[in-house]
Each structure stands twice: as structure tokens, then as C-alpha cells.
Amino acid sequence: MMSIVDIYGNPLRSERELKQQQTHDDARLAHLQHHYDEHPTSGLTPSRLANIMREAETGSLVSQMELAEDILEKDAHVYCEVDKRRKALLGIEWNITPPRNASAQEKADAELIQQMLEDSTIMDEAILEMADGIFKAFSCLEIKWAQFDGLHVVQGLDFRPQTWFQLNPLQRDELRLRDNSHLGAALQPFGWIKHEHKAKSGYLGRAALVRQVAWPFLFKNLSVRDLGEFLEIYGLPLRLGKYPSGASENEKSTLLRAVMSIGHNAGGIIPRGMELDFHEAAKGGAEPFEAMIAWCERSQSKAIVGGTLTSQADGKSSTNALGQVHNEVRQELRDSDLKQIAATLTRDLVYPLYVLNGRSYRSAHRIPRLEFDVTEPEDIKLLSESLPGLVSLGMQIPQEWAHDKLKIPVAQKGQAVLGVSPSNESKDNLTPLVALSAIHKITPAPDDGPDHADQFSAQLRQQMGDALGSMTDGIRALVEQANSLDELAELLASHAVNVDDASAIMGQAFAAVELAGRIDVEQGR
Known part of the structure; x- marks a missing residue:
């Protein structure tokens, strides 16, 4: 165990470290278990939002991560779009691929890791939790190790909130745990799946998708508040009570109570000689507020899923052809997200399993890779009509290529296969x-x-x-x-x-x- 290093070259000092979880067994990090999030969207103003983003740029990510969680809870449209992008990653088949020109032992080790991950049933949970980093720039899962039949296996993954982390002020792309020190605590080798999801290029503090969504959220929040005030003030006709000259204070109070309650109770009494008039509300409408809200939601949809027609339609430009184009953009985002997640899983999950259990491990330059199968199956009818003509021209087309294109598995030895039986x-x-x-x-x-x-x-x-x-x-x-x-x-x-x-x-x-x-x-x- 003394010679084992992670993919960055950090050594795993002892077998005992694998059995410990850093956030549970380190006394310096005990305070993180009792951290409760604030709600920075309450009373959020443009100046306050700008300060939150500046704090993230200097390495303090807490406020920005609390803001992201708050937006997901308060804005149903943002939550729907983010959740749609996260759930699109589930259900995609994945495989552990051995290195190029693999030996028999390297192929056997890749098959072993494939079986271990399939048996552990943690992959769907890992992909979904890692996808939380799409909106927040990163997502960290702490690994729980166990031994079974002489193998080191992943017993579970614990999601750790983004508010538990900070950036190294000396290296602004390095995530560290907050331990009340200036530099923070380095993540334990072989103990974490650290997924950094870049919505845009730049330092990690500025790569979060929430930074593009926060400004439309702020403007929409203000517009919703103004719309509520407009409806409260001008949505009902003005009720005006008139009392005769010389009315007593008691009579005035009686008339005021009648004016205030008649809009809710639809009835009331007033003394003889007093009048109650209803005046039409001031001219105006809710269209400006609704236009602002619609613009904000369209901007959020464009930032999150790359378009608007996969989430909402305006009845004007929402044609089927344009909707298909927007859906293709969303599929490109899905493939990009899966490639980033596959790279992280290869580095932080497949590599440790290979080092600890593989017999062919020599260096980090030849390791198995986790790959998602994002190719779409070809049209069976079109391909079946085209291939005979190509073969008749002399093209030598491997059967394996056709199976891959159609997503039809190759029959194993002794496995029943479909066939055509001749009839008279x-x-x-x-x-x-x-x-x-x-x-x-x-x-x-x-x-x-x-x-x-x-x-x-x-x-x-x-x-x-x-x-x-x-x-x-x-x-x-x-x-x-x-x-x-x-x-x-x-x-x-x-x-x-x-x-x-x-x-x-x-x-x-x-x-x-x-x-x-x-x-x-x-x-x-």
C-alpha cells in the first residue's frame, strides 16, 4: 500500500485511510455537519447579488452555493429546466473499456470493474448527484469503501453540500474542505469523486451556471413582486365612502369599517345619510410585468437547456421543425455533460478500483475508461435496404459494424437466434x-x-x-x-x-x- 498513489500522484499512506471518511473522522471538520444554509434570495438586490459573485471569485463559495440552492427551491421554472437536464443523463448505457491494444489481463481487469460497478448499483445515484454540479460548477461525493472476498469495493457514496468547500486561495481551481483555516483541508486520496462541471471556461468560482441564471431570476423576482402590488392596488375598483359634515368620530369609524370590509364580505350597513361609491380603477394592465417575466424565463431556458421550444411555446414561432432543432441542441448538451462526467468517473472511481484490485496495473497511462454510449441506432429499414447493394459492389462490411450501427447485440455461442423458416x-x-x-x-x-x-x-x-x-x-x-x-x-x-x-x-x-x-x-x- 505504500507505493499506491492517486491519479495526481498523491500517496495513499495506509490501508486504514480507506476505511475512514474524512468528514466524519477529522475533528477539524466536525463543524461542517452542523452547517445550516442561509437564504440570500430574501431581499435580494442587484448590489447584494454582485457582492455574492465577487465573494465567489475570491474563493469563498458559500454564498454563491446558498444562492443556487435557494433559486432551485423558489423558481419552479429554473428547477424544471435543471432537473430536465439532470434526468436526461440517466438511462444511458455505459461500459468499462480497456486501454488500446489491451492484453488479456487488462481486458479481464476491465471486465472485473464492470461487474463490480454493476453489482454495486451506485451508478445511477452517482450520475444524478454529480449532475448537481451542472448548476453549481462542482459536486463532491465521499466514497465509502469496504472489503468483500479480498476485493476493495465501493459500499456507497455520500453527497456533500457545496457549502462545505472552498477554493485554495493560492490555486483558485483547487477545491478544499472548509476547516476554519485560510487554505482549507486537502481532499483525501481515493476518498472522493470530485466532479468539476464547467458551464464556461475560467476559474471554478466563475464557471457555475447559476451566475448566468441569477440575474434573470432577480429581475423576474422584482417583476413578480410589482405584479402582485399592481393587482392588489388596481385589481379591484376603488371604494370611496362619503359622510355628511358634522359626523362624529364614531360615525366615521363605522363608515371606514364598512368600506374596508365590503370588498370581502360583499355586503354591509352604514348609517343613513352616508354614501358608498365604487370608482373604476386606474387604467393599466399586467402585460408589461408578464412580458418581463416571460423574457426572464426564456433567458433562463436558453442558458440551461440551450433553447425555449423544449420547455414552452409562444404559439408564434413554435413550429415542429424549429422544435426539432432545439431538441438536437439539448441532446448535444446531454452528450457534453456525459463526457465530463465520464472523465471524472474514470479518474476518481475506475482508477482507484483498478489500482486496488487490478492485476495488470503498471501506471496511470494505461487504465480502463468509463464511456457512455451516446450514439443513436440507425434506421433498420434504411440500412437493410442499403447494405445488400453496397455488398454487391464489392464492399467488405464487417458484421460487427452492422451490429454496432443497429444496436443489436452479437449472439453468444449456443444462444437462440431469430431465423426465417421456408414455407411451401x-x-x-x-x-x-x-x-x-x-x-x-x-x-x-x-x-x-x-x-x-x-x-x-x-x-x-x-x-x-x-x-x-x-x-x-x-x-x-x-x-x-x-x-x-x-x-x-x-x-x-x-x-x-x-x-x-x-x-x-x-x-x-x-x-x-x-x-x-x-x-x-x-x-x-
Whole structure:
């Protein structure tokens, strides 16, 4: 164990470190278990939002991470778009691929890691928790190790809130745990899946997607508040009470209570001589506020999922073709997210499993990789119609390539496979060319029976009978009609013999015999 290092070259000092969780067993980090988030969106102003972002740029990520969590809880539209992008990553098949030109032992180690991860059932949880970093720039999962049958296995993964971390002030791309020191505590080797998801280039403090969404959230929040005030003030008609001169304070109070309650109770009483009038509210509408809210939500959708038509439609530009384009953009985002997650899982999960359990490990330059299969299956009908023509042109197409394109697994040895069983009814409906060739393919002649030439000759005589019969019947009628040889010659000269049917049958027969001969040569008969 003394020579084992992580992919960064940090040594794992002892076997005991694998059995300890850094955030549980380090006394300096005990305070993190009792950290409770603030809610910076309460009373959020442009100046306060700018200060939060400046703090993140200097390495203090707490306020920015609390802001991101608050936005997800308060803004249903943002939560829906982020959750849509996260859930799109689930259900994609993944495989552990050995290094290039792998030896037999390297292939066996990759298969072992594949089985360990499939049996542990942690992959869906890991992918979903790591996808939380799409909105917040990073996501950290602490690994719980265990030993089973002499193997080091991952027993579970614990998600740790982003507020537990800070940036190293001396190296602003390095995440560290907050231990009340200036530099923070370095993450324990082999103890973490540290996923840094770059929504844009730059230091980690500025790579979070929340920074693009926070400003539209702020403007939308202000517009919703203004809309609520507008509806409260101008949504109901103005109620105005009039009292006669010389009214007492008690009478004025009675009239005021009636004015305030009549809008809710739809009824009330006032003393005789007093009046209650309803005046139309000031002219205005909610359209400006709704336009601002709609603009903010469109901006958020563009930032998160790359478009608007996969989340909402305006009834004007929401065509099916444009919706398909927006959906393709969302698929490109999914593939990009999966590639970033695959790189992290290869580095922080597959590599430790390979180092601790693999027999072929030599260095970090040749390790198995986790890869997501993001290719879409080809159109089976289109490919099945195209391949025969390409093969007939001489193209040598591997069967493995066709299986990969169609996403059809290769049958294992002894595994039942689909097949086409010949039927007598279907053979009767075949064209003569196919029927002639089918005799050779489906019912090959036994060694002690008639050869294929005799079979083809018999079938040719049978099919040519009708065509030749129609030709001879016409000539026979002319012979019976003629009274002399000269008259017969004239009749034959003017008689047209139709040989099209006979020519077609002979051409098909020659083609079928040629195909049968090629098969005989290929099969050595």
C-alpha cells in the first residue's frame, strides 16, 4: 500500500485511510455537519447579488452555493429546466473499456470493474448527484469503501453540500474542505469523486451556471413582486365612502369599517345619510410585468437547456421543425455533460478500483475508461435496404459494424437466434428466378440423387411448356388454314411469333444456373 498513489500522484499512506471518511473522522471538520444554509434570495438586490459573485471569485463559495440552492427551491421554472437536464443523463448505457491494444489481463481487469460497478448499483445515484454540479460548477461525493472476498469495493457514496468547500486561495481551481483555516483541508486520496462541471471556461468560482441564471431570476423576482402590488392596488375598483359634515368620530369609524370590509364580505350597513361609491380603477394592465417575466424565463431556458421550444411555446414561432432543432441542441448538451462526467468517473472511481484490485496495473497511462454510449441506432429499414447493394459492389462490411450501427447485440455461442423458416406457400409465389435459385439453397440434392442440372432442366421444361405451346398452336392453325405450300409461306411471313415469355424464362434459367454454380464452387461441391 505504500507505493499506491492517486491519479495526481498523491500517496495513499495506509490501508486504514480507506476505511475512514474524512468528514466524519477529522475533528477539524466536525463543524461542517452542523452547517445550516442561509437564504440570500430574501431581499435580494442587484448590489447584494454582485457582492455574492465577487465573494465567489475570491474563493469563498458559500454564498454563491446558498444562492443556487435557494433559486432551485423558489423558481419552479429554473428547477424544471435543471432537473430536465439532470434526468436526461440517466438511462444511458455505459461500459468499462480497456486501454488500446489491451492484453488479456487488462481486458479481464476491465471486465472485473464492470461487474463490480454493476453489482454495486451506485451508478445511477452517482450520475444524478454529480449532475448537481451542472448548476453549481462542482459536486463532491465521499466514497465509502469496504472489503468483500479480498476485493476493495465501493459500499456507497455520500453527497456533500457545496457549502462545505472552498477554493485554495493560492490555486483558485483547487477545491478544499472548509476547516476554519485560510487554505482549507486537502481532499483525501481515493476518498472522493470530485466532479468539476464547467458551464464556461475560467476559474471554478466563475464557471457555475447559476451566475448566468441569477440575474434573470432577480429581475423576474422584482417583476413578480410589482405584479402582485399592481393587482392588489388596481385589481379591484376603488371604494370611496362619503359622510355628511358634522359626523362624529364614531360615525366615521363605522363608515371606514364598512368600506374596508365590503370588498370581502360583499355586503354591509352604514348609517343613513352616508354614501358608498365604487370608482373604476386606474387604467393599466399586467402585460408589461408578464412580458418581463416571460423574457426572464426564456433567458433562463436558453442558458440551461440551450433553447425555449423544449420547455414552452409562444404559439408564434413554435413550429415542429424549429422544435426539432432545439431538441438536437439539448441532446448535444446531454452528450457534453456525459463526457465530463465520464472523465471524472474514470479518474476518481475506475482508477482507484483498478489500482486496488487490478492485476495488470503498471501506471496511470494505461487504465480502463468509463464511456457512455451516446450514439443513436440507425434506421433498420434504411440500412437493410442499403447494405445488400453496397455488398454487391464489392464492399467488405464487417458484421460487427452492422451490429454496432443497429444496436443489436452479437449472439453468444449456443444462444437462440431469430431465423426465417421456408414455407411451401411462399415458394409458390416466388418469381421463376428466385424459385430456381431457391431449389438449390433450400433443398440441396443428396449425393446419390439427381444432380442440380437435372433438377433445373425438369423445372425449365415445365415452365417453358406453356410458352412453347402458345407458339406452336398458332403455327398449327396456319397449317390447317393453308391450301398449298405457297399459301402457307405467305401466311407464315405475315404471322408474328411472340417469344418474349420464352426469352424471359430462358434468361432467368441461365441466371439461376449461374448462381447455383457459384455456390457450388464456394462450398466445394
